Amino acid sequence: xxxxxxxxxxxxxxxxxxxxxxxxxxxxxxxxxxxxxxxxxxxxxxxxxxxxxxxxxxxxxxxxxxxxxxxxxxxxxxxxxxxxxxxxxxxxxxxxxxxxxxxxxxxxxxxxxxxxxxxxxxxxxxxxxxxxxxxxxxxxxxxxxxxxxxxxxxxxxxxxxxxxxxxxxxxxxxxxxxxxxxxxxxxxxxxxxxxxxxxxxxxxxxxxxxxxxxxxxx
Amino acid sequence: xxxxxxxxxxxxxxxxxxxxxxxxxxxxxxxxxxxxxxxxxxxxxxxxxxxxxxxxxxxxxxxxxxxxxxxxxxxxxxxxxxxxxxxxxxxxxxxxxxxxxxxxxxxxxxxxxxxxxxxxxxxxxxxxxxxxxxxxxxxxxxxxxxxxxxxxxxxxxxxxxxxxxxxxxxxxxxxxxxxxxxxxxxxxxxxxxxxxxxxxxxxxxxxxxxxxxxxxxxxxxxxxxxxxxxxxxxxxxxxxxxxxxxxxxxxxxxxxxxxxxxxxxxxxxxxxxxxxxxxxxxxxxxxxxxxxxxxxxxxxxxxxxxxxxxxxxxxxxxxxxxxxxxxxxxxxxxxxxxxxxxxxxxxxxxxxxxxxxxxxxxxxxxxxxxxxxxxxxxxxxxxxxxxxxxxxxxxxxxxxxxxxxxxxxxxxx
Numbered sequence: 199x200x201x202x203x204x205x206x207x208x209x210x211x212x213x214x215x216x217x218x219x220x221x222x223x224x225x226x227x228x229x230x231x232x233x234x235x236x237x238x239x240x241x242x243x244x245x246x247x248x249x250x251x252x253x254x255x256x257x258x259x260x261x262x263x264x265x266x267x268x269x270x271x272x273x274x275x276x277x278x279x280x281x282x283x284x285x286x287x288x289x290x291x292x293x294x295x296x297x298x299x300x301x302x303x304x305x306x307x308x309x310x311x312x313x314x315x316x317x318x319x320x321x322x323x324x325x326x327x328x329x330x331x332x333x334x335x336x337x338x339x340x341x342x343x344x345x346x347x348x349x350x351x352x353x354x355x356x357x358x359x360x361x362x363x364x365x366x367x368x369x370x371x372x373x374x375x376x377x378x379x380x381x382x383x384x385x386x387x388x389x390x391x392x393x394x395x396x397x398x399x400x401x402x403x404x405x406x407x408x409x410x411x412x413x414x415x416x
Numbered sequence: 417x418x419x420x421x422x423x424x425x426x427x428x429x430x431x432x433x434x435x436x437x438x439x440x441x442x443x444x445x446x447x448x449x450x451x452x453x454x455x456x457x458x459x460x461x462x463x464x465x466x467x468x469x470x471x472x473x474x475x476x477x478x479x480x481x482x483x484x485x486x487x488x489x490x491x492x493x494x495x496x497x498x499x500x501x502x503x504x505x506x507x508x509x510x511x512x513x514x515x516x517x518x519x520x521x522x523x524x525x526x527x528x529x530x531x532x533x534x535x536x537x538x539x540x541x542x543x544x545x546x547x548x549x550x551x552x553x554x555x556x557x558x559x560x561x562x563x564x565x566x567x568x569x570x571x572x573x574x575x576x577x578x579x580x581x582x583x584x585x586x587x588x589x590x591x592x593x594x595x596x597x598x599x600x601x602x603x604x605x606x607x608x609x610x611x612x613x614x615x616x617x618x619x620x621x622x623x624x625x626x627x628x629x630x631x632x633x634x635x636x637x638x639x640x641x642x643x644x645x646x647x648x649x650x651x652x653x654x655x656x657x658x659x660x661x662x663x664x665x666x667x668x669x670x671x672x673x674x675x676x677x678x679x680x681x682x683x684x685x686x687x688x689x690x691x692x693x694x695x696x697x698x699x700x701x702x703x704x705x706x707x708x709x710x711x712x713x714x715x716x717x718x719x720x721x722x723x724x725x726x727x728x729x730x731x732x733x734x735x736x737x738x739x740x741x742x743x744x745x746x747x748x749x750x751x752x753x754x755x756x757x758x759x760x761x762x763x764x765x766x767x768x769x770x771x772x773x774x775x776x777x778x779x780x781x782x783x784x785x786x787x788x789x790x791x792x793x794x795x796x797x798x799x800x801x802x803x804x805x806x807x808x809x810x811x812x813x814x815x816x817x818x819x820x821x822x823x824x825x826x827x828x829x
Contacts, residue, residue, distance in 0.1 A: 206442075210435035218427055221768040232760050292763045346738055 225294040232289040233299050239282050240306055246275055247314060254321075265325030272318060273329060276362035279314055280355070282307060283365050305372045311364045312374050318362065319394060329360035330393055330411045335368040335379070337387035343401045347388035350404045358411065419765045421724065425717055426769030432710065433776035439601045440783055451557045458488040458620065459543035460533030462526050466547035467499045469665060471507055476550040478513065481557060489516045490533040491547075495523030526613075527631035527639035534620070534628050542620040544640065546613035548665040550578055558660040559617050569622050569652025570644065574600070574788055575614045578663040584673055586797045587805055588666040590781075596656075597784035603656035607707035611644040611654060614662045618643075622652060638683025645691045648703055661788065674812060681816035688712070715813065722810040777802060 250271055257265075286307055290300045318331055334351055336344035351363050366375050368387050378384070382391055390398045390407075393414045402410075459477055463470055470491070477489050493501050504518050519532055530544060541560065545551065552558075555573065562571040574596030577589040602608040611618070623629075626646050629639045644654055667673035695712070697704040753761060781802070785792035 203442075206435060206438050210431055210438055213434045213438075214427060214431040217430060217772060218423075221764075221772065225764040225768060228760070228762070228764050235756075235760060288761060292761075292765060294765055342734075345735065349735075349739055 222294070226296075229294050229296050232292070233296060233303065236282075236286050236289055236303050239285060240303060240310065243275070243278050243282055243310055246278060247310065247317070250275060251317065265321070269321075269325070272321060273360050273362065275314060276318070276329075276331075276364075279311060280363055280365075283311070301371075304367070304370060305374075308366060308370065308372055309374050311366065312378065315364055329362060330358065330414060331362045331364070332393075332411075333378070333382070333391035334363055334365045335382075335384045335387055335389040335391075336365060337369060338367055339369075341387055344388045347390075347401055350402070350407060353404055354407060354411075357408075361411070421720070422766060422769050425721065426773050428713070428717070429773045430776050433773075433780055436598065436601050436780065437776075437783070439605055440597075440787075442604070451561050454483040454486040455541055455560060456486045456488070456539045457482070457541045457543060457556055457560070457617070458490060458533070458537035458539030459545050459615075460530055460537070461489065461491045461545050461547050462494055462529035462533070463491055463496060463500055463504075463547040464494045464523065464526075464529075465496045465498045465500060467496070467503045469548040470500060470503060473545065473547050473549055474507065474516070477545065478511075478516075479553055480551060480555060481553045484515055487515050487556075488538055490536065491516065491518045492529040492532050493518060493520045494525070494529040495521065525631055525639075527629035530639065531628045531631060534623055537620055539620055542618045542623055544611070544613055544616045544618070546664065549614045550663040551615050552660055552662055555615055555660050555662060556617075559615070559657045562655045562657050563617075563619065566619075567651065567653050568619070568655055569647035569650075570611050570616055570618045570654045571657050572599070572608075572611055572616045572654065573614070573657050573660040573662050575612065576661055576663050576788065576790075577666050580666070582668045583797060583800070584670055585666055585668050587801050588673070590798060590801045591805070592664075592666075593788050593790055594781070594784045596661075597780070597787045599656050600658050600787060602707065603654070603658075605702060606653065607703045608654045608656060609644050609648045609703060609707065611640045611647075613640055614664045616640065618647075622647070626650060638680055638687065641680075641683050642687050642690070645687050645694075648700065649691060649694060651700075658787075670808075674808075674815075677809070677812045678816045678819065681813050682820050685816060685820050718806075718810050718813055719817075722807075722814065725807070725810075774802075 286300075286303060290304065293300055315331070315333070322328070332351065334347065336348065338344075348365075355361055355363060366378060368375070368379055368384055368389070382389070382397060386399055388401060390402060392398065392410055396410070396414065398410070461470070461473060461477070466473075474489070474491070480487070491504060493504060501520055508516065508518060517536075519536075521529070521532060524532070534542060541563070543556075552573075559571045559573060562568060575592050576596075577585060577592050580586045580589040599608055599610060602610075623643075626643075630642045630646075631639070647654060667676055694700045694704045695708050700708075781798070782792050
């Protein structure tokens, strides 16, 4: 009467494992596409940044007006960086494999951010550009406050057009990040550095932040 | 951590689904047995407050295509507080059928009522038939030949829901189709360990040898499941007669369904503890080493999934509330991504196991419908059954577990 055979268990395992292997391979391929996409974005950002820098050097050498560079481009570069950061964070959260590749890209991204930060500071000092800039130090390890602060900054970004936000994973193992953390004595997440020197520890509401930015830029 | 858990659960679900699909593709290819001898059969109908359904039930037994000289029907009115007694008396008076007996007794619970019937049963075979069910005309003729040897302790049939009207009944219609299908597969591999009240046939001698239905330890929760486990523990087989289908009324609202299921699940827990020695016991073959552990594993998955799911739902609701109430964010701000971004944004770690489990479930859903000759359709009720009903079942399980831990008392209905 019974139709059971032991090979049914083995067949079921082989089929299930094969389906999962296919799933794993598709996931792996999707990861590769994501890494390629993020690499392309980072390279494009680097190139745009280099182009901006080179133009600045050109004006430095050949023109009396050092600040003749197109100022709107600094905002554009800032927006590009923010988009890159968002894409990278999204992709990183969805990764199946390739942890090292993602870490490499994140390193590259944080370096680009600091490079941009330096460039912005130099322009602000020399040319008096006064668009606000915020350094946002967050923690990825299930920190609800960092998440909420992220929402606040997203919301603020939509309301303050020229606001530039540069995000750093406070615990990321990269000397650039460590330097910043040490320089600004970052102890907790979230921490915000507004316009280079105003430090705010802990979560800040949107209204409060709006007031601070307004006060800083007037 | 969550993703690893989801992948593990998904792999297990897929593995089990594929196993059942493989079993379903191996037909027994045996000739349908035919009845060559009319054995004496006693059918006991335990009744408690069944004034509305008892006549319909009795009529379906009277209409059985079986030699009435070889049939005995015993209705045990188990202390009904409605008009069941009067309805039965009138029916007997009007019909004057010698093979139907009615016993009125104080309320003892379903197991007690069945034992009353068992004590006086003359039949070689003993049928248990709930007072809200309807048997098909050829039920006995189709089921009895399955008692092909002395090791067959019981034979059951697939059950369909009679005349489903409400959404709750329609959900259960799918559930019964699904469980009938899985029971068929369990019967095919010799792991069936369920008897139910919609005409289960037993060898009367075996029931008496095993001491009748448990009306003490089991506290009247699920005496049918307990008997099935006792049969299996004593190495009797239970088979499913797939050629016959009986019908039953099911709860038509969530509240009644909820308490019925909590009672069933409590019965599962109580009997699981009572028969724990069968778990991983090689003396019980595939039942002990595969089926029961699988059911326990399913339970663990149900509980942990509920925990994880609860946490995730709470977290998302909290974040949503933060966005809306604290930050007053534009919650309907949506960036429409390009196709490339849409694909790259898919969280494959969650998407793949979800899709795989869903596909396996859908395939089983379709072949289960084919098995009971029902048309399968995908509509709102199917959606509720596949996506929301498991959550309701999880909560019922938790409710049952809590009641068991608290030692709450329960009646059979």
